[in-house]
Amino acid sequence: MGDxxxxxxxxxxxxxEVGFEGEGESVVVPAYDGLLGILYGHAPLMTLLGTGEVTVxxxxxxxxxxxxxxxxxxxxxxxxVLARRVGECSxxxxxxxxxx
Amino acid sequence: MAxxxxxxxxxxxxxxxxxxxxxxxxxxxxxxxxxxxxxxxARPFAERVAAVVENLVTPxxxxxxxxxxxxxxIRRAAVILVTSNRGLCGAFNVNxxxxxxxxxxxxxxxxxxxxxxxxxxxxxSYFRFRNxxxxxxxxxxxxxxxxxxxxxxxxxLADRFVREELDAVYVVHAEFRSVMxxxxxxxxLLPVYVPQERPTREPYYILDPSADEILARLLxxxxxxxxxxxxxxxxxxxxxxxxxxxxxxTDNADEFLTTLRRQFNxxxxxxxxxxxxxxxxxxxxxxG
Numbered sequence: 001m002g003d004x005x006x007x008x009x010x011x012x013x014x015x016x017e018v019g020f021e022g023e024g025e026s027v028v029v030p031a032y033d034g035l036l037g038i039l040y041g042h043a044p045l046m047t048l049l050g051t052g053e054v055t056v057x058x059x060x061x062x063x064x065x066x067x068x069x070x071x072x073x074x075x076x077x078x079x080x081v082l083a084r085r086v087g088e089c090s091x092x093x094x095x096x097x098x099x100x
Numbered sequence: 101m102a103x104x105x106x107x108x109x110x111x112x113x114x115x116x117x118x119x120x121x122x123x124x125x126x127x128x129x130x131x132x133x134x135x136x137x138x139x140x141x142a143r144p145f146a147e148r149v150a151a152v153v154e155n156l157v158t159p160x161x162x163x164x165x166x167x168x169x170x171x172x173x174i175r176r177a178a179v180i181l182v183t184s185n186r187g188l189c190g191a192f193n194v195n196x197x198x199x200x201x202x203x204x205x206x207x208x209x210x211x212x213x214x215x216x217x218x219x220x221x222x223x224x225s226y227f228r229f230r231n232x233x234x235x236x237x238x239x240x241x242x243x244x245x246x247x248x249x250x251x252x253x254x255x256x257l258a259d260r261f262v263r264e265e266l267d268a269v270y271v272v273h274a275e276f277r278s279v280m281x282x283x284x285x286x287x288x289l290l291p292v293y294v295p296q297e298r299p300t301r302e303p304y305y306i307l308d309p310s311a312d313e314i315l316a317r318l319l320x321x322x323x324x325x326x327x328x329x330x331x332x333x334x335x336x337x338x339x340x341x342x343x344x345x346x347x348x349x350t351d352n353a354d355e356f357l358t359t360l361r362r363q364f365n366x367x368x369x370x371x372x373x374x375x376x377x378x379x380x381x382x383x384x385x386x387x388g
Contacts (some may be wrong), residue, residue: 031308
């Protein structure tokens with residue numbers, strides 16, 4: 001299941017910035033009522049965002065993007081995080097899995 | 101025939117004007133690049149949010165969510181006109197103001213009480229001169245608009261829409277299609293467009309929380325991002341229009357300089373010829 005065809009397309013954007021755009025095997029998103037983990041094959045979903053970190057894991061690489069407010073849409077294995085604001089995380093923006 | 105010295109003076113004047121227009125062209129080009137980046141960022145966001153809103157909105161929800169209110173008859177409307185603070189950008193502002201006047205006339209013709217909000221010095225001075233009443237004016241939105249500025253513009257109007265003091269909000273701004281094409285357009289921000297036909301909501305989304313709760317949070321974001329997009333597009337369009345205007349001014353100066361140079365050389369030649377004729381004439385006279 002680790003082949004690259006089974007990856008999520010992830011975009012984390014705000015009106016002024018692109019926080020992240022790329023692929024990932026799993027994504028953790030701060031939804032309005034708690035963290036939400038997303039893997040390949042997730043059902044189409046729309047939900048509101050809270051404040052926190054979006055974590056995109058792709059193999060050994062982990063990208064973390066701070067978001068606040070907005071909206072999440074999952075359709076056809078495309079994860080769109082439309083945040084009111086995005087920013088760098090105070091901890092390393094991208095690192096290895098061990099660093100999490 | 102003009103004296104060579106006079107033509108020379110004109111040439112210097114045209115040359116210095118050309119220097120200014122050329123510089124402005126280059127400044128506009130670099131500002132345009134930054135503005136285009138912002139448009140490229142703001143556009144997909146606004147479009148995606150708008151698409152989601154359109155997908156979620158149903159006629160039944162319009163009674164639940166005050167921002168989705170669909171007034172039966174529009175009695176009071178607000179028109180926001182976005183213009184630039186600076187001139188020297190061709191017909192850019194004139195086109196915008198004409199569009200706004202058309203909209204105002206149209207609203208008045210259908211008996212709508214329209215209030216007029218103007219952004220940008222150019223629009224303000226034009227409508228002040230024409231004695232058009234303006235509900236508010238703003239000049240602090242420069243080359244670098246922020247979503248917070250957009251929020252500051254649209255939030256008070258949205259609040260009044262919710263309180264039923266306003267029935268519609270329109271924005272007139274320039275759309276940035278390309279550097280050469282920046283037509284003025286009118287967008288209706290409120291009431292939010294509700295498709296009458298129920299969209300085939302495919303795929304079937306899991307909605308968490310329910311559609312009306314999502315909309316309650318998403319609609320303000322939708323309004324702000326639409327307004328922000330209008331501001332950003334307007335800045336890019338302004339710089340594009342200025343670059344085009346200044347490019348043609350520079351080209352004209354070049355053309356003018358060629359003509360002047362030709363005249364200058366002819367006048368100089370003529371002066372030399374007549375001076376020679378005088379010298380030769382004088383020498384002949386002395387001989388005799």
